[in-house]
Amino acid sequence: MKRLKASMEWSKFIVLLVGLVAFVFPFILLIVNSFKENKAITASPLSLPDSFNLANYESAFTKMNYVSAFSNTVIITVLSVLLISVLAAMTAHFFVRNQSKFNQYTFFLMVAAMIIPFQAIMIPLVKVYGNLHLLDNKWSLIYMYLGFGSPLAVFIYHGFVKSIPAELEEAAMIDGCTRTQTFFRIVFPVLAPTSVTIAILNVLWIWNDFLLPSLVLTSSEQRTLPLSTFYFYGTYTVDYGPLMAGLLLTILPVLVVYLFAQKFIIQGVMQGSIK
């Protein structure tokens, strides 16, 4: 009986392992082909490369304007996520500690607005911000991410602020902290695990977002990684070698971060969904 159970465990393990390899096989193919020449890729996409030829990477690196696209994406993602985390935590805290009718309705409006898909807003959004001459500008994009990202962040923070005892804040204020100091010295540090969750959910979204930046950022030097990948692919459709390398260069930063932070990322997605 014990032997049977152990062999069941092993067969399950092997089935899952085979499944996992099949699951990540597209990425393996991408890596393998990124070192090959065009002819080798189209003739036999499954064969291993003859040598670690980095020519494709060099070509993709310059043609995609990788440095510029990468730094644009980093600036946009980091600033948006920081703004969303800090400002949404402040709003959620204010809403929980001041339960007036107005605050409750505003909070409800924010939660309800989460069901509006981006596609229902994009056309007027482009028109309004186009008329104000605010398009083609990183800072407007960051501002828009704050607007689109804050409802979910306020909603998640709201649930966690409620679990912080009010006595903790009262004690700080009796000791002479102002409301603002209390928030930054007591409440925000206590909310750190929630902030990690919010940061992860938002990084996954903003780093990979395509539709909004494609509408806002029109000039080529403003492009983010998804945008430059898209235009790169559109211009060099048959140049498979550099294309594979380009796709891999786009994925690489996220994979490296994932390698070190996968535990937090998986937990962040779990926490984000429970609320």
Place this chain on the structure above:
Amino acid sequence: MISEKGLWSRIRLRLLFTGPTLFAFATVMIVPFLYGIYLTFTNWDGISTTSTMVGFENYAYVWKDAVFWKSFYLTLKYVFISVALVNVAAFLLAYFLSSGMKGQSFFRAGFFIPNLVGGIVLGFVWQFIFSNVLVSIGQKAGISIFGTSWLADPDKAFFALIIVTVWQYAGYMMVIYVAGLMNVPKDIMEAASIDGATAFRKLRTMILPLMVPSFIVCVFLSLQRTFMVYDLNLTLTKGGPFKSTEMVSMHVYEKAFLSRDYGVGQAEALVLFLLVAGITLLQVYFSKKLEVEA
């Protein structure tokens, strides 16, 4: 609760704490949304500075726009099949990966990988697989189903979209199901084992009913994401061949930004929003009734 003294300091505090988010939220979501409703009653073409009110003409056009409804039904079919498959696959993965087996967190991390990458890149990767790798395998091994590119055939291109969607979201929903499975109380599961319940019986009569909240969340999320699919659609099939896989989101985009029919495009976007909101809220409403207490 402690409150600040003086009206001015109260207003200042409110502005500091809620001002930035509420202002951004209002100007990025609420104002464009309301303005969008106004736009549907005009015939703005995207360039001219003036536009005239046309009443309900745009909505009448949407009602008669066969292409819009065709892509809506196609999207509905796509959503239905993908949501079902995503959730079945995700639940099975979560079920096997939370039984306490060796290396389960490694497996979870592995199945999650597609979610780190945006739909644009995933679409390109799979485009290469469907039109090069599988074709090359098919021709060499003589498997006729892979002999020609799936993306060149309307029906197969549709299933290619579904396959990639399931592959993309299964890992994400799996994580949510794992979180749900961890909350199933251990003591009642033990009691069931002592009473002689088999694994399948426990799954059917205990785990599934207790997991209803997770199902609600996952079905809600997958409905929302698949209804609004755009990135993957754009880079995997580009709506082709012959616009046969053009999902409704792409149709709206093209109507507004390529045909410059902003009024109609926005009317279609709003109709789509109402339909999707209706479907997702009904789903939540009806599945709430299935919830049980442990």
